């Protein structure tokens with residue numbers, strides 16, 4: 001049997017691997033393991049153990065033993081291990097709510113086929129058609145925000161905006177969709193995706209997530225059934241899912257289509273809500289960065305947003321990149337070992353979870369003074385010095401984020417429109433500390449006063 005391990009360990013025999021110790025760490029409490037500490041403050045959990053044990057340690061979270069591997073080399077090892085010594089596997093709650101038929105759940109050849117089907121919708125050039133749509137949706141939402149005389153929770157407002165954008169990508173122009181109704185169901189459903197106790201008991205958070213998921217599924221099914229009747233499918237994600245045929249001419253089962261739409265909504269929504277909301281926070285907290293962003297906007301031709309105008313905003317892109325390093329929208333992801341493997345002098349047994357630890361990579365070396373928000377570090381000079389694997393907000397390898405171009409275009413478009421025409425201030429006295437789960441956003445929901453920009 002070939003044993004694939006970290007480069008220096010790739011020649012080890014199974015017997016040698018069997019002799020290696022497990023990584024240092026603790027299994028925590030029976031059943032719960034260390035899940036609660038992990039979910040309460042993921043960054044702190046990792047940092048504390050990194051200091052105690054180094055860059056490789058074990059724990060027990062979300063129902064299973066797990067090895068945390070930190071740093072750029074570990075990330076590269078994980079990306080290279082897909083379908084060799086690692087497989088993708090979501091934890092129990094995620095599997096129960098998302099099913100097993102979407103791109104994020106598939107492995108091997110089925111995963112590749114689904115990615116090929118979806119990929120044309122997510123290329124950078126495919127975003128050309130989306131910039132005007134994002135602009136129109138953003139203008140409409142911002143006008144409503146500016147008309148509000150009382151402070152409001154920016155996270156909720158951004159969520160409604162971004163949800164509409166995601167629906168327009170996945171389900172077309174969105175006119176047939178009740179976005180507010182879907183958003184409400186979606187939030188309850190997504191709230192259960194990281195449940196430490198995923199038991200379907202009514203009135204528990206997971207029970208409510210299951211119920212909302214069923215309602216959302218039924219609503220989406222009615223939309224899909226209506227679309228199935230069209231003789232020609234519009235060129236959106238759903239259109240591709242409905243038009244594709246396998247080698248025997250069979251369409252995708254409707255259940256697979258529904259699960260794919262739900263996964264896309266989840267993957268493309270909470271992530272961009274997090275970054276966009278946290279950009280509002282960070283820009284308000286760093287007036288010098290805000291002013292430089294506004295200057296950049298003032299130097300550009302005003303007019304409809306295009307990919308070209310967005311490309312002419314290098315400083316804004318630096319700010320977005322640093323925001324994703326400083327507050328990770330996706331802290332990491334999980335894989336499972338398909339055989340005993342050796343990494344960093346330790347044995348990771350077959351069947352263990354392995355954490356792709358994005359948050360750990362972004363907090364540790366080679367980043368210096370990593371607790372400081374500093375967009376300068378993303379400038380071409382300093383960024384070029386980082387080794388592959390050190391900056392991975394969108395993951396890497398065969399599972400690199402499918403929506404990364406879409407996300408960057410969407411976030412840059414929304415924030416540039418805000419910078420051009422609006423101002424916002426944080427309401428004093430609110431709790432701006434970040435919660436870790438399900439997404440890292442201020443506990444207060446980010447209360448802001450929002451108004452049109454007073455041009456001097």
Ligand code: HEM
Pocket residue numbers: 088103104105115166169263264267268269271272275324329330333334356392393394395396398399400401402403404406407
């Ligand atoms: C700031 C925004 C975003 C961030 C930080 C982000 C991050 C990530 C990361 C880290 C992964 C890899 C997970 C893994 O390795 O297991 C991923 C996968 C994925 N993302 Fe994103 N994402 C973002 C936005 C989006 C958007 C807008 C979409 C689509 C509308 C999207 C769709 C996906 C899909 C479908 C996958 C699964 C790919 C696969 O398993 O092959 N993401 N994303």
